[in-house]
Amino acid sequence: MERDTGLSKDTLRVWERRYAFPNPARDQHGERVYPIEQVEKLRLIKRLMDCGHRPGKIIGQSIEILRALGGGLGKESTGPVDLEIFLNLISSHQLPELRSLLSQTMARSGLQNFILKTIVPLNVAVGDAWMSGRIAVFEEHLYSELVQNLLRNAIAAIQPQGRTPRVLLTSLPQEQHSIGLLMAEAILAVEGASCIPLGPQTPMADIVTAARVHHADIVALSFSSSYPETKVAESLKQLRLALPVSKHLWAGGNGSARLRKPIEGVQTVVSFEKMLDMVKLWREASA
């Protein structure tokens, strides 16, 4: 259930006590068995919470109402590219067609624009489509794999220039999403920065050591919206203390956008567009 919903065991228990939901059946040993509709409702609630809703307010609502609440989320942003075509290919399992359309789009717009104008909005659209029940988990997985291949191939095609800044890219142990890291790496590679990609889930002590031995100028962390809210600021403060002041610390992803107060010595990467400006600023400052 933790994996399926993104909610911790303790949270599920305390919700049972407080809100009488979820209300799982019990098997012959008295252990909880969650009906599929409760799992779906929990997933919806989790996603709405990531958008700022509070559990106590929405947990009593029916699935239909929750769906409606989420429906109006990403509608306002209609990108320049028609995302509907992509979504249709995803939900109709046209793997080769989807692959070539993505490749074509990338070739046409260039890597940076492809990420900014197509992949980022498409990720949001896919998330929404999953939420409204339009596409399934495995369809999302397949799409992710495809994008990952595309990005890794593009990055490999650019390859080392040895220019500054040297950016260490990773996420903390609780954060397993890596697609954001790849997008950042691709964009930075185009800018001519040298990336040290550690992949997701690097322990803090290792980040500090890696930054030292690889002479990183910037340590960039990614936080998805499923990263525990309370932990983001805490982890960043701790890491800031452990890193030499000379090294910049950047925090990106939807999880870091929720930060209320800025943290001393930590820069928030609001968007990939802004990240380009930040690289420019770093270069000016270090010149």
Add this chain to the structure above:
Amino acid sequence: MERDTGLSKDTLRVWERRYAFPNPARDQHGERVYPIEQVEKLRLIKRLMDCGHRPGKIIGQSIEILRALGGGLGKESTGPVDLEIFLNLISSHQLPELRSLLSQTMARSGLQNFILKTIVPLNVAVGDAWMSGRIAVFEEHLYSELVQNLLRNAIAAIQPQGRTPRVLLTSLPQEQHSIGLLMAEAILAVEGASCIPLGPQTPMADIVTAARVHHADIVALSFSSSYPETKVAESLKQLRLALPVSKHLWAGGNGSARLRKPIEGVQTVVSFEKMLDMVKLWREASA
């Protein structure tokens, strides 16, 4: 601690009660704070358990003795390629050199041989080197990223032939290791099979649906040694029941090698070499 050691919260608690280890300090709120040496010992124990040791027997030993126990693990297999060179490059952070040596080796031996003779033994060697404290977590991460890039690029270079069998590749929700899936995909791609790579952590219901809509002939699952032992057989039986009998079900990875009794209708992929034979057999049978 769960992430850092791979041991569940409950296991850590019950060990405290039964074996008086770990014995974490407490902060001002009475919450557990684990000294670094206890974390290391726990990691060692976890790894030794994956090799068949039982916790009660080894938990009382000192770190030195545990290290010695693990040291004699993979020594017998000295591959044809000199792994020492790779290990040295990893531990001395020579990223570009490591990258090009891997590429060269791949070009020289061919993709399949590269995986069988270099990557597989190297993965084991890296794991052992981590265990003996020779390389750090972040160095292992960097190596993983590199291999992943290499494999994904190689797979992309082969690309679709539309030949059978159609193999759906994924792992179950608790299993996050994906490098084994990539190696399998690469080897199968060379054989001309069509892969549907869903990445790791696909819920069982989604695997069934995906197998249907993509007309998969074979569903191949990967289990690493950190997958809960008791769950492997259980999950496979359940999935076997949910899949049509016409679809083959293959289980690979170190986690599935621990299966004592074979499961009706499930084939164990003992090694990548054997997988090639299995593909051949499938083709003969389906002709």
Add this chain to the structure above:
DNA sequence: TTAATAAAGTTGTCCAAGACAAATAGTTGA
């Protein structure tokens, strides 16, 4: 001596309810 069976020991996961710190919302006063 071997093989099968039973008993004893080992091990991980689940259960329940309590406590509390931190975050959020609501209220009041300047």
Add this chain to the structure above:
DNA sequence: TCAACTATTTGTCTTGGACAACTTTATTAA
């Protein structure tokens, strides 16, 4: 309009008991 204070909400940690499933050892039969 903003800041400070209070009340409420919320998630995570705590403890120890229970037990099913697995392993090992002992016992019995062939």
